[in-house]
Amino acid sequence: MKYAVYQMDIIAGNPKKNREKVNNWAKETMANEKPDVLVLPEMWTTAFTLPELDEFADVNGEPTTSFLQELAKKHHVHIIGGSIANKKDGKFYNTSVVVDRKGSIVYTYDKIHLVPMLHEHKYLTGGTEKVRTFELEGVKMGVIICYDLRFPELARKLALEGVQVLHIVAEWPAPRKDHWRHLQLARAIENQMFVVSCNRVGSYDGEDFAGTSMIIDPWGTPLEIGSDSKEETLSTTLSLDIVPKIRKDVPIFSSRVPELY
């Protein structure tokens, strides 16, 4: 399964221009890399323009969900659609959308853990639905959003449900870049799964973002690492058959004794 990750700089408060950017990137990437899966970062339509979300957020996922569905159908590609600011029943959520090659929505997820450091609680509502797995091409996958990475029990739950590829969509700030890098590696190693992350670059409101998107194999070896400041595409093919082999060679799942912890 070939991946292309868009480590994108986001134009703050301009969803139309960001959709145009993604459209152009997808066209170029599909022509050159021919991936099976595209991955976008967190809040890629708006950036963290939290006080102005009434003006910029999608409403019930639109128009961005339809945009992603059309894009997926046009290029015959699966899309891990990062996340969008999403107004539902008068509240704002940070919502991730996954669509398959046919343009069908296969999963949506409202970010559970809101970030105190970015004042998300003041403007957003945390998701209340349990995380679930989804499948693309018969492969079990999961998606979490940025700060969710700090909660190992979330990734472990998904691993115990059979996830082989965990996606992390992010706007992770530069001052905590080391945490970003090491926590991704830890999640891949401790759960023996591929980690595919997509973080933004650039800055907003005085905050620089860390880039360093990664594609990590289940042994914990980084296959691709983005720079910490440049827009770029990370591209690689995941050899999914190594997951069962690594889980057999270092059998942590059968060594667990959860009744004692």
Ligand SMILES: NC(=O)CCC(=O)C(=O)O
């Ligand atoms: N967008 C985010 O969730 C940022 C998370 C963060 O800043 C951190 O965990 O540190």
